[in-house]
Amino acid sequence: MTDNLLEGRGDPAPDSGYPQPPPRMGFFTDTSVCIGCKACEVACKEWNSVPEDGLSLLGMSYDNTGMLGADTWRHVAFIEQDRPLGRQNNAVALMPAGPSSTGRNQEVVAAGLGERHGAQLGTDTGAVRPGPDPGGPTQPVTADGRTELRWLMASDVCKHCTHAACLDVCPTGSLFRTEFGTVVVQEDICNGCGYCVPACPYGVIDQRKDDGRVWKCTLCYDRLTVGQEPACAKACPTESIQFGPLDELRERAAHRVEQLHGAGVTEARLYGDDPDDGVGGTGAFFLLLDEPEVYGFPPDPVVTTRDLPAMWRHTALAALGVAVAGLAAFAGARR
């Protein structure tokens, strides 16, 4: 921990100058009970009037949203794996079908994502076009081909970091810290410079193509100010998305992990709850059942501005070098 506000443990609202802030609010997304209904995606779009961003079929799973973006502030990820969930008995041996994930499927996804790995901006999610020969020989469905199966589903959202790179690098002050410790874009101030987009270690904030400004989850700032919970949490039918004071959520999450470990789900782990991680802990954290990168999260994100003091030192020293070298050239030149 250092004495600057760019890294380490912190309490964002007081650190940002609110003298008597309310408790820091956040999300605990317990993916172990997510059923992938996407009610959160819909509720978010409706409440925040987020525009439609392409009704494409991605062909990779039940996830046809792809990733978070300017017009996707909640995103439900679907991961199909050939393994059981905890001690669950899927009765796979009695089922008539083989694995639903085929190599063909993988290929179509890879072709659709292309060289950019689905990293297109402006929430172009990378729709998959059918391959040249969709009717090619399919995989034989035999009893031998059956596998165990589990679905991982997770509703992703802006992390509302303790040390938010997007907010730090914003040159206009459009991104600001609310009294609840969350990070919000003021759209009338954003000038479309796009600096926050590559600064985010989670790839959350994104530029809207038609207006050039950036958009992301506000943790329903408007609802919070009148004592309401965010639309996604309100709509979640399984309480996978839990909203509340962060301290309380962290306690609840630790208890839930214990419970799952006791039930044999030893792979349950929390992501983003640690105030000593690279972003000082996140306001929206998750209970995951596999490595973070499987869900599209960075395994060990670090806020880029942690190293900014060093960058400025090098910049100043280099500038001095340019000045000295430029003027020394005149001393070295003969008439």
Add this chain to the structure above:
Amino acid sequence: MSGAPDPGSEVRRDGLHRTAPGREARIGARGGRRAGRGGEVVPPAEFRSYYGRAVIKPPVWKAHNIASYLFLGGVAGGAAVLAAGADLTGRPDLRRAARLVSAGATGLSLTVLVADLGRPGRFVHMLRVVKPTSPMSIGAWLLSGLSPLVAVAALDEASGLLPRRWAGLVGRVARPGGLAATAIAPAVTTYTGALIADTAVPVWHGAYRELPYLFGASALAAAGGLVAAVTPPGQAAPARIAGVAGSVAAQVLDPAVHRRLGAAAEPLTRGRPGRLLSASRWCSRVGIALLAASSLRPSRVLDVAGGLALTAESALTKFGWFYAGIDSAADPKYTVVPQRDRLTDTADATR
């Protein structure tokens, strides 16, 4: 499942292919190895990801705006320093060339920066706050400070075109203005390194210690080269020296950057950025040789050819680094693998 035929194997038009990966595909497992410039070998990049999708978002900046700016800002700053030196040492032809190059590059810099915002009126929002945590904010202020100074210095060179009353005023403030610009100009050439390093883009952030030096050296090469190309050979000596010094420094720093980045330097060595940066190194060698030759026997032809080679070197460097950043952000490998390695190292250290 033991003894069963591999459920992932399948037949395609071009033959039999074995083992489709699991749903948590280990993307990149078949990737080739390739020695980097530092001689390091890229470790087998086996990692997991969400359907091979990118983790972070690549910059939305357009190359023809922002990569151009990385180059133009360097020219503007470097030439402003040369203009001040020429002014102090009484080289009027060199001063004129450097002042005009500096003002022209500054004007183009502002143009491309404003163009990238989509709506020009939005630029004023940059001047709402001064924010040291945002290199872009500091850069906007640096450029706003530099612009009037280099503009007035350049106007002095064209004083014949001004009304007489104005020409007198411009003549009085041009020298103090041009000299004051040297307080800002060097920072304009180097802060762009911090600008792109202060992101989550792996290849940019990984090089945050070296980028300001590399960009400053590249700026000096471009400014020296361009000014040497448009100055009569008799007075171009300082510009040649500055250009060659900048270019040599950039070539010395290049392997240091690759050593620092290790396997993460891969985007700098392949594809479009690899080609651009390789061309940049060749331009550097050619430019250094031609300008060195012209130093021994001043020649307009050598100055123009060598100067433009160094200018091209700098532009290629900036575009190469820009595109390398895009590549390293678009492929989840460059985000996940180093972070996973870091976690493994931490776990090993605490064990």
